[in-house]
Amino acid sequence: xxxxxxxxxxxxxxxxxxxxxxxxxxxxxxxxxxxxxxxxxxxxxxxxxxxxxxxxxxxxxxxxxxxxxxxxxxxxxxxxxxxxxxxxxxxxxxxxxxxxxxxxxxxxxxxxxxxxxxxxxxxxxxxxxxxxxxxxxxxxxxxxxxxxxxxxxxxxxxxxxxxxxxxxxxxxxxxxxxxxxxxxxxxxxxxxxxxxxxxxxxxxxxxxxxxxxxxxxxxxxxxxxxxxxxxxxxxxxxxxxxxxxxxxxxxxxxxxxxxxxxxxxxxxxxxxxxxxxxxxxxxxxxxxxxxxxxxxxxxxxxxxxxxxxxxxxxxxxxxxxxxxxxxxxxxxxxxxxxxxxxxxxxxxxxxxxxxxxxxxxxxxx
Ligand code: FES
Ligand SMILES: [Fe+2]
Numbered sequence: 302x303x304x305x306x307x308x309x310x311x312x313x314x315x316x317x318x319x320x321x322x323x324x325x326x327x328x329x330x331x332x333x334x335x336x337x338x339x340x341x342x343x344x345x346x347x348x349x350x351x352x353x354x355x356x357x358x359x360x361x362x363x364x365x366x367x368x369x370x371x372x373x374x375x376x377x378x379x380x381x382x383x384x385x386x387x388x389x390x391x392x393x394x395x396x397x398x399x400x401x402x403x404x405x406x407x408x409x410x411x412x413x414x415x416x417x418x419x420x421x422x423x424x425x426x427x428x429x430x431x432x433x434x435x436x437x438x439x440x441x442x443x444x445x446x447x448x449x450x451x452x453x454x455x456x457x458x459x460x461x462x463x464x465x466x467x468x469x470x471x472x473x474x475x476x477x478x479x480x481x482x483x484x485x486x487x488x489x490x491x492x493x494x495x496x497x498x499x500x501x502x503x504x505x506x507x508x509x510x511x512x513x514x515x516x517x518x519x520x521x522x523x524x525x526x527x528x529x530x531x532x533x534x535x536x537x538x539x540x541x542x543x544x545x546x547x548x549x550x551x552x553x554x555x556x557x558x559x560x561x562x563x564x565x566x567x568x569x570x571x572x573x574x575x576x577x578x579x580x581x582x583x584x585x586x587x588x589x590x591x592x593x594x595x596x597x598x599x600x601x602x603x604x605x606x607x608x609x610x611x612x613x614x615x616x617x618x619x620x621x622x623x624x625x626x627x628x629x630x631x632x633x634x635x636x637x638x639x640x641x642x643x644x645x646x647x648x649x650x651x652x653x654x655x656x657x658x659x660x661x662x663x664x665x666x
Contacts, residue, residue, distance in 0.1 A: 309454060309565060309616065310335045311532045311641055312421030315431045316561040317571045318409065319416045320446060324349060329373060331364035335420045336564045339407060340364040344371055344384070351418050352386050353405040363404065413437040414444060415559075415571070421645075432530040436555040436575040443580040445589050446573040449598055453605035455533045455560040455568045456638065457617065461601055462535050462558050463497050463630040465525050468507070471604060472596045478523050480504025488629045493531040493637055497630035500524055503544045509592040510541045513552045513585070520544040521551065529630070531637050533560035552578055554589075566609055572597060 316334060319341050324330045330341045331354050338354035340363050352373070354364050361377035368374075372381040372390055380402070381390025388402035408419040408426035413434035419426035437444050451458060461467065468476040484501030501523040506514065510523070521541040528536045540553020557573040572593060579585045608617070618635055 307646065309456060309638075309642065310562050311638070311645055313419070313425050313645060314421070314532055315410070315417040315419055315426075315428075316533075317415045317559040317569075318351060318418035318561065320448065320571065321411055321414050321416060323448075324416060327368050329364040329366065329368065331362065332569065333563050334418065334569075335562055337420065338362065339418065339420075340373070341409070341416055341418075342368065342373060344368075349409055349411050349416055350384055351407040351409040351416070352382065353407075355404070356380065356382075357388070357402050357404055414446070414573075422648075432528075432534045432536070434534075434536065434557050434559075434573075436536070437557065437573055439575070439577075441580070442555070442575040442577050443586070444573055444575050445586045445593075446571070447590070447593065449570045449572065449602065450563070451568045451570050451602045451605055452566060453568060453602075453609040454566055454616070455562045456635065457605045457608050458558075458560050458568055458570060458601075459529065459533055459535075459634055459638075460617075460628075460631040461605055462537075463495065463527060463529055463634055464627050465497070465499060465527065466627045468596075471600050475509040475592045475596045476507045478504050478507045480523055481525070484523075486627075486629075488633060490633050490637075493641075495529045495630055495633045495637070496527065497529070498524075498526040506541050509588070509596075510552065512588065514541065514543075517543055522546070524548065524553075527630070529634055531634070531641055533562075535559065552576075565614070570597070 312335060318332060318334060318339065319330055324341045324343045326343045326345050332339055340352050340354035342350045352363060354362050356363055356375040356377065358380055359377060361375050363373050363375055365376040366374045369381060372383055374381045379392045380388050382404050383389045386404035386406040388398050391398050408423050410417045410428045410431065412431055414437040417431050436442055466481055469479060469481050478501060480501035481499060484499050487498045489496045503520045504523060506521045522544050523541045524539065526538040535558040537556040539556060540548060540551055542548050542551025554574050554576045559571040561569040563569055574589045
């Protein structure tokens, strides 16, 4: 009880657990989320499920098992678990199935080309709380996507993405623009959402964007508008247009950045670039994959990981960092997160595997 915050990880929210095409029938997919091993399953009818990736018998990893119809059979002693996580198949003659032979299930929703998983109290898992990423599946758009592992607490990556002033310095060959530092910046808070909007007129095109408008020489107006929804779901509306022209005369993209904590100090970073131009042109896909590899993997990841090393197990905002105007949006997001973490610390959420009686699955009956 009490409101002591012991973790930075929120449980009662939706996270991206996987891209839809990472999970196929017969190919269970394992991912650690909030320090819990999870296995994602797709059944023959196309539906999906998420179970604790620990067999309630002896903690063997279920993802190494075999899908047999609607069951996953454990690779160790062959017990089979149905969609509810209940052991319904016991190949060992003359032995009963204990009532707590149940693998925990997690609510999962397939939407926007992703599997969204709820790691907290399943009673609260309202699919309407999933933020809008319709751009992933809009028929007039093309999605290029991936997932990157970053060895840093998700809040450091939130801070990175909510303060895009860093791109001029950290991404000189891809996303940099000197116009960002002198442009306009507005931050708005609405409930659990923070908007960080930058308007950067009359500057040189960032290299990766300039390459998309090869026929244009001269200055561009550049926009970067980030929508952040707690705890770590982001959509960036970004692009360039010839200075003074409407946005429709230029090129832009809606780019999702969805962070799923793996542990306190590591994060699965799901990124998706969607565009409504040259939607059939795979060479544009490759250009964006290359830019992401260069910027996110080659530049952002080493930076946030270096921050994490410097911080150890301490939180940056406990260290009285020197903050500037550029930090306004990260500060707003941090404030929202702190409130949510306090509220969650006050509620008593069962941790670890729990069976239908609310008893730890490995508690002897
Ligand atoms: S550990 Fe899974 S069946 Fe024994
Ligand atoms: Fe970056």
